[in-house]
Amino acid sequence: MTLACVDIGSTFTKAALVDPVSGKLLATAQAPTTLDDVVAGVLAATAGFPEAPVIACSSAGGGLRLAVVGYEELISAEAGHRAALSAGARVVHVAAGVQDATGLAALRAAEPDVVLLVGGTDGGEASVLRANAAALASSARLQGPGASARVPGGSGVLPWSVPVVLAGNAAVRDEVAAVLRGGGLPVHEADNVLPDIGRLAPESARAAIRAVFLEHVIGGDRLSTDPRLRSWVRAVTPDAVLEGVTVLARVLAPAEVSVVALDVGGATTDVYCVPDPDAEQATLGREAVGVPARRRTVEGDLGVSWSVAALRAAAAAEGLPEPGDDPLTLGEAAAGVALRRHLRAEAAYGPGGASARSARLVVLSGGVFRHADPAAVDQVLARLAGDGGGAGSVLNGKAVLVDRRYVLAAIGLLSGDHPEAAVALARDLLRSPESVTPLAR
Template sequence: MTLLACVDVGSTWTKAALVELDTGRLVETRQAPTTPADVVAGVLAATEGWGAPVRACSSAGGGLRLAVVGYEELISAEAGHRAALSAGARVVHVAAGRLDAAALRQLAAAAPDVVLLVGGTDGGDATVLRHNAATLAQAAPLQGPGASLRVPGGSGVLPRSVPVVVAGNVDVRAEVCAVLTAAGTPVTAADNVLPDIGQLAPESARAAIRDVFLTHVIGGERLSADPRLRRWVRAVTPDAVLDGVAVLAELWAGTDAPGVLVLDVGGATTDVYCVPAVDAEQASLHRAAVGVPARRRTVEGDLGVHASADALREAAADEGLSTPGGDPLELGEAAAVVALRRHLRAEAAYGPGGASARGAGLVVLSGGVFRHAAPAATAAVVQRVAADRGGAGSVLAGARVVVDDRYVLAAAGLLAGDAPAAAAGLLTGLLAD
């Protein structure tokens, strides 16, 4: 019997599933508090005594804090939000126009984990992009490795180690990256998030942000200095879960109501995953050709019941909802409504291809607020969300609702690449519950 420990390192809890690879049988599940000082300790606690190799995904640390530096505020903010979705990043600051000393101090005060540097369409004006890259690069380093940058007229405020993802005018991409690299700034190049007027293309920047997460957060010392963590972690948790959802959608496809939506309410983020049924109209349009991905997600870095609770309350107020108190289920309900409303707004951007998201026949609830609640309490939350007139209720109408109370979606995603039969076996058990 070959066993593998599939681990999801969350911001609050570390969840582990011991899986029999030959069959996909779930041998045992455990969880342990995530240990912020060194997350490896939490992984070892959750897998103690199993003696199996570890494969992990992680969203610990509350996800990435992303700052966007661009040309025009509204466009830059939208591009940043689109690019942040799949990495679980939260946009904490948007700077527009030419950076000066005051703008640099505001940028540093937001304490970003990564800066997304954008600006200009391909072949268009590159003046602002060049200026902002040079300004970041020319802020003289204080003495000592890893020291802060000295901003003219102010104190050292921006850590030299903050990586930059360059996703602006491709005509000057190499030049901009070279300027930053020469200054000692970690740089990742991506395609332009705004290649043409009115056209947003965030996928390449999303992938770059995910790489930054794995390299600079997982691979750095923010979560642990233990080299085992980098060997264990194969993906950010939203990516792993989406892979698991894709497997689940294949299993569910033969039912009378195909289409799967997963709502994962966590301590720091609330994530919505969607693999809608492909109707005849969309099949005839050749989904890939019209730019509508067959599976998609929204990851809301400001909607969480623990680390992001204050931001969640603000978001609920912005949506016209009652401000939730401290009860976890009450917070979870607010997170579910806001996240589903946002998800449907994002789906609307796909045009007709997004409408089918409302037709999901299976809705899976995940996260500790649902896992630890009594079934009657969870059912009551589902009923209240289904009654929401702001859009969220349409997702649950007529769907079968199940709870991923053993956290098998992330585990299935970690297995989907090289052990697809085991991944399917895990999720067959979820559907049998």
């Protein structure tokens, strides 16, 4: 038996044929992603593996767009933001406090696929959570042709409906869920992301966000009406890659090696930081919100095809040279900006937890690195290592591994039902000497 592990990206659909018992990589293939119906791209990528069942992850169309609405910015909204990133979502909007017509208009303009509604610790403040649930329900209640809904506290109208993951104060969960459903909103209930001050608990919300992704994005008609897509897709791609990086870190655990992975794609650039999974989390540096052991940032404006204009603007804002049209130079710019932003996000956590700067292995993924000449990649790495603005502190003196066969997503897809195969595939990746470049400077 073999399995086809497929990543449906915004530009290309990549497939890896794997033996789920031994974890041996048997073949790889790719095809352009067909955004009008992504199933066609999957069938093209797996045409050489006709007998292999497909398991897949997807970031097609930019992946899962998520908005966070919380009680106040520095505590519950920040906790929700971190929980959303841990779920592999692209956070497109964060709002705090009671949402009036202006706030809800901004929320709608962000075009999220799902809203993560949070607020209050368990048994604590509940008025803002109640008010925001009422506002969302009212904005959706009369949705339909020619319908409108008056937004509480405002004078505008905003007919709109979007799935909601409710992960706030558990003491009023049933009440708030009933209000949301009364407005016709699909609701997925989860445990509070911030059950107590200083304790971040994202796993339940993460599972609920994944369920929304599978039901409303994959199970809807945005990417395909073919029912096979729903049976194939197990996760959003950043979630699968995070699991793959986690398996890689587990393989390296005896040496206590933390791992940073940098995945440059057509629409987004994602940074993952995973410590030795057996290490104790360091003392939290920020009392209000806990520090997650695994950290990820998903940069929705940094991509080498769909987001080139935004990438150029982001590089200019960082004071970096304007990248040329060559994909590898665009990838270099995306990597540099993404690493700087990731380090700024880590600084906001305070000391504690994983640190990108302390990683001993950096993994580069994405087509711009995978298909480039190794000598050209070495030149890019040398320039990034000399970046005093942040990338250099991550890369300098570290071993750098290029995921040339693009197996990180496949490792993550295998990790649930075939953990031994996932570990074997991770070990095979680490045994690829041609992919490792020491930067001892």
